[in-house]
Amino acid sequence: MKAEEFASALKTGIIDSNLADYRKLFFNTPITEATDEYFRQALVFFGDLNETQREVLFRILRQVEIDTTSSLLSVLDGTSDLKDNRMSLKLFAGEESQPINGVLQDCFLALFED
């Protein structure tokens, strides 16, 4: 698997998939079925939003997903460091002898440009 393929899989398997899950949860969960306090509060909040505001919320959620994944990839690539830990990480896919990290963030973010 190459960096481009891995980045594309992240987009499909995490960003798009999670967002679809969030939509289902918010639109299809009756508040009476929600026992988790965080989610009850979230549903009450969501219920007070109009259609436009709900779409803005989902855009925010999507962007937070993208930013978070981008932040993780920047650490894997060696662009960012966690606190003072200057790590050199290598990510291997399957039997590949060459690491696929280094340009993961670039490949990933390019997928979200219009």
Add this chain to the structure above:
Amino acid sequence: MYLIESKALRTWLYRRNTNNGGKEGAEIVGKEVAETVVKQELKQAGTEAVETIAKEESSKLWKVGLHEELRGTEVGLESHHIGQKKWMIDNIPGYDVMKAPAMLVPKIGHTTRGARGIVSRNTTGIANLRDLIARDIREMRRVYPNVPNEPLQKIIQMNKEMYPSFFKK
């Protein structure tokens, strides 16, 4: 009098009078004119300018160098490759990501999307290194409009010196 001769204050005023670090602003605050502008603007600059100067002088923001020298040097800043490393790896034989030209930029706008977006990673249609660098500089000015001209010129020159054969027309 000290403030008038301060290079940092000149830089601050230069940015204030520059539209995205463009040529017009550079000419306005060029040579002798700079002294006049500095004197005229000095009263308005006040505390805000001094604070800005102090903050920016203590920061490594916009510092240019090799990626391996820059990464992890300041919290909140990230080493941004110019030209973009994915394109460079694919097109410049022997390109070394660690020993490549980079600039310290804020994390917002580079890794996370801010009010002015995020620097583009899309390399579709970029045919050569000259085009790539031009695109990367445009993106820097779009996302970080207060970036000074000097480090941008420096990183362009650094690329020319490190990859001279790829700049030939």
